[in-house]
Amino acid sequence: MSQSATREVRPDGRLRLPPGQRLTAGWPVLHYGAIPRLDTETWRFHVWGLVEEERKFTWDEFNALGNTTDTSDIHCVTTWSKYDNNWEGVPFRALYDAVKVKPEAKVVMVHSYGGYTTNVPLEDLLAEGVLFARSHDGEPLTKEHGWPIRLVVPHLYFWKSAKWIGGMQFIDQDRPGFWEMYGYHMYGDPWKEQRYS
Ligand SMILES: Nc1nc2c(c(=O)[nH]1)N[C@H]1C(S)=C(S)[C@@H](COP(=O)(O)O)O[C@H]1N2
Ligand SMILES: [Mo]
Numbered sequence: 723m724s725q726s727a728t729r730e731v732r733p734d735g736r737l738r739l740p741p742g743q744r745l746t747a748g749w750p751v752l753h754y755g756a757i758p759r760l761d762t763e764t765w766r767f768h769v770w771g772l773v774e775e776e777r778k779f780t781w782d783e784f785n786a787l788g789n790t791t792d793t794s795d796i797h798c799v800t801t802w803s804k805y806d807n808n809w810e811g812v813p814f815r816a817l818y819d820a821v822k823v824k825p826e827a828k829v830v831m832v833h834s835y836g837g838y839t840t841n842v843p844l845e846d847l848l849a850e851g852v853l854f855a856r857s858h859d860g861e862p863l864t865k866e867h868g869w870p871i872r873l874v875v876p877h878l879y880f881w882k883s884a885k886w887i888g889g890m891q892f893i894d895q896d897r898p899g900f901w902e903m904y905g906y907h908m909y910g911d912p913w914k915e916q917r918y919s
Contacts, residue, residue: 738795739803740912746802747766751866754900757835758886763868768833768889771781774822781870785856787847792851794876796883797912811855814847817890827892831899832873835886840899841908842882843874844892851876854887879917 728745730738730878739745746848762781770776790813796804823844830847832840844891846852854862863869868885883903902908907916 740797741915742869743797743801743839745801746804754837757865768823770823771892772827773892787812787820790853794851796880798880799917808859809855809903810857811853813854823892826894829889829896832884833889834884835888838900840884857908879912882910
């Protein structure tokens with residue numbers, strides 16, 4: 723990657739490459755534990771907590787919520803970044819509109835098949851570019867990258883982008899997810915280098 727690429731400036735005036743990051747050409751695979759065995763017949767997306775009605779969406783119901791594409795950069799806390807990822811899937815906003823979230827809900831505990839969790843403020847999930855991605859650069863997600871669907875939260879470190887996502891629990895107070903319990907930052911803004919707390 724050329725020097726100029728790493729000095730690129732974003733429309734908001736911040737450097738495109740957050741501090742302490744370096745560009746990678748490939749796409750590393752990073753997760754704790756084994757890849758869960760899933761199939762779209764039995765897959766469900768469970769929504770519970772501070773919502774009017776608890777729901778379990780089937781694969782078809784979930785995908786019928788809406789469709790969107792977004793291109794964004796990945797910033798992993800272990801210092802690799804990967805530019806221009808083309809994602810396609812269900813926008814978070816479509817799920818949000820479908821489940822009638824109670825006003826007390828402030829945070830979402832994201833749950834993945836296999837037991838991984840991560841906490842994200844509701845406001846951040848409603849930001850531009852947040853989606854449940856089924857495909858990356860025009861190809862279905864591979865198993866190691868989160869098939870059949872993963873969360874993508876482009877403006878936070880990539881550990882918030884849970885692979886093999888299976889549910890969201892709406893809660894009124896922030897609490898740590900899996901890596902957050904082991905010292906990762908509760909929020910994780912790459913431009914503020916909120917890596918560990
Ligand atoms: N379910 C699950 N999702 C996860 C993780 C995990 O361990 N389990 N690791 C996170 C971390 S730390 C990173 S950096 C990214 C890596 O995604 P990738 O393997 O597609 O690059 O997934 C995130 N999502
Ligand atoms: Mo990570």
